[in-house]
Amino acid sequence: MIAGSGLHLETISIIYLNAAYSFKSQLDINQYFQTIDVTREVVKKQDWVIEQIVASKEALELKKSPAISAGSRCYQPYPCDFRGHCWKNLNYPIVEIPGLSLHRKLDFIDRGIVDITEIPYPELTKTDIKVIEAHKSGNEFIDKExxxxxxxxxxxxxxxxxxxxxxxxxxxxxxxxxxxxxxxxxxxxxxxxxxxxxxxxxxxxxxxxxxxxxxxxxxxxxxxxxxxxxxxxxxxxxxxxxxxxxxxxxxxxxxxxxxxxxxxxxxxxxxxxxxxxxxxxxxxxxxxxxxxxxxxxxxxxxxxxxxxxxxxxxxxxxxxxxxxxxxxxxxxxxxxx
Ligand code: SF4
Known part of the structure; x- marks a missing residue:
């Protein structure tokens, strides 16, 4: 995009924190940050970026929100800031079950399984089954040993x-x-x-x-x-x-x-x-x-x-x-x- 505006870029790099950096008496900025040259990877993705820009502009011109349901896309690759809005009125009781992992809940939601009664048992782990049984029976589960x-x-x-x-x-x-x-x-x-x-x-x-x-x-x-x-x-x-x-x-x-x-x-x-x-x-x-x-x-x-x-x-x-x-x-x- 920047190149399209007429600005010539020689290289494109990502700069990130060096997790292995150990602080001495003063901050060594060259050690604290690591730089990785991603010019080749970015150039390879140019066609894809252009397609995304066209699709995004089309979406912006729509009169209504796209008919895409909320699900795992709202968390990948990172949690979307609009969840408070999009998830507010959804009736997904499965979301309220703290004992099931987020990954499993999202997988079910993507497949239209949103209620505890719809959960397919063969796919559950032993731990998941304890959780589901507790919710269905209304009784607490306790492994005393x-x-x-x-x-x-x-x-x-x-x-x-x-x-x-x-x-x-x-x-x-x-x-x-x-x-x-x-x-x-x-x-x-x-x-x-x-x-x-x-x-x-x-x-x-x-x-x-x-x-x-x-x-x-x-x-x-x-x-x-x-x-x-x-x-x-x-x-x-x-x-x-x-x-x-x-x-x-x-x-x-x-x-x-x-x-x-x-x-x-x-x-x-x-x-x-x-x-x-x-x-x-x-x-x-x-x-x-x-x-x-x-x-x-x-x-x-x-x-x-x-x-x-x-x-x-x-x-x-x-x-x-x-x-x-x-x-x-x-x-x-x-x-x-
Ligand atoms: S929360 Fe974000 S990703 Fe999910 S439906 Fe809303 S806008 Fe789309």
């Missing part, structure tokens, strides 16, 4: 943790890589009811501050549960390389992502606050801040805003530790019966 093995028995730990994690595109500390997950704080709820919160003082390296606190707890032979995704696990693995063997901290999120517990009322399998609220263990609470916004609020530069936001961040994390304790108590009760 598996849950017992993840919890390490049927007793409570010493404490529950909610980690606060950030991923910076531009590394700020020596040795950090772009988007490397870094735990900058956590909230702790003891089984006895006491709460504590820790946030790295701004400007300090969170890895040192947080790991020293956790190390003290580990040395006291305490045991804790947390609920976290891969980013939390990655950040912890760097702090405690031998953690997998020590049983100091146990991630219980696999109970839900692996569908070892599933309640048809659940609205999520990866958000502990939504899980406990949707299955009725506690009423919906306000003041919960998403993990992404927790990191954004922590990084705000204004010290006055920080003081206010730090309190909100701590409160939000404390809510999640409460959720964790509630669900663990509930599961322990179930596996004991």
């Amino acid at each position: 598996k849950i017992r093995s993840i919890l390490g028995g049927d007793s409570q730990p010493d404490f529950y943790l909610k980690f606060m994690v950030m991923r910076l595109a531009l590394p700020a500390f020596e040795g950090m890589k772009p988007y490397e997950p870094l735990i900058f704080g956590f909230s702790l709820l003891r089984t006895t009811g006491e709460t504590e919160s820790y946030l790295t003082p701004p400007g300090s390296y969170p890895g040192n501050y947080i790991s020293e606190i956790l190390q003290r707890m580990k040395d006291e032979d305490q045991r804790g549960f947390y609920f976290g995704d891969d980013t939390v696990e990655q950040a912890l693995a760097r702090m405690f390389p031998d953690e997998a063997e020590s049983h100091f901290l146990t991630n219980i999120s696999g109970i839900f992502s692996g569908v070892h517990y599933y309640n048809p009322s659940q609205t999520s399998i990866d958000n502990i606050d939504l899980i406990v609220e949707s299955i009725g263990l506690i009423q919906a609470r306000t003041g919960v801040i998403s993990d992404v916004m927790t990191g954004v609020n922590y990084l705000k530069a204004d010290p006055e805003i920080q003081v206010h936001d730090f309190e909100a961040i701590k409160k939000s994390a404390a809510i999640s530790t409460e959720s964790l304790k509630l669900i663990v108590e509930y599961l322990i009760q179930k596996i004991r019966n």
Whole structure:
């Protein structure tokens, strides 16, 4: 297109972040970005681009939206910004089933299967079947043995943790890589009811501050549960390389992502606050801040805003530790019966 406007381009390149770049005392822009020459590939696609321009212009001149149904195209190659509009009035009950993967739901929708009663069983995995059966019967599914093995028995730990994690595109500390997950704080709820919160003082390296606190707890032979995704696990693995063997901290999120517990009322399998609220263990609470916004609020530069936001961040994390304790108590009760 640019060449068609009369501007001569010698090369066309894509510049992207070098995931392997490790920050030293100063940013090395030549190492931070990688450049790849794609001139040949772009030239080869010129005919295709012209066809797309013609088709796009035709679509723009239509009086009504094209008669194309919503489905996997709305997520590939990336989620479309118009989903809020196009999906608003669609009656696709299958979308509301958190236990089925997005990929599987979209595959069904593309084939016109939008309701749970239409789902063809032979295509389902064992995990999918547990989910569908729970929805059809209205009964929760519970694999007591598996849950017992993840919890390490049927007793409570010493404490529950909610980690606060950030991923910076531009590394700020020596040795950090772009988007490397870094735990900058956590909230702790003891089984006895006491709460504590820790946030790295701004400007300090969170890895040192947080790991020293956790190390003290580990040395006291305490045991804790947390609920976290891969980013939390990655950040912890760097702090405690031998953690997998020590049983100091146990991630219980696999109970839900692996569908070892599933309640048809659940609205999520990866958000502990939504899980406990949707299955009725506690009423919906306000003041919960998403993990992404927790990191954004922590990084705000204004010290006055920080003081206010730090309190909100701590409160939000404390809510999640409460959720964790509630669900663990509930599961322990179930596996004991
Ligand atoms: S959400 Fe986007 S891709 Fe899906 S139907 Fe609407 S405009 Fe098309």
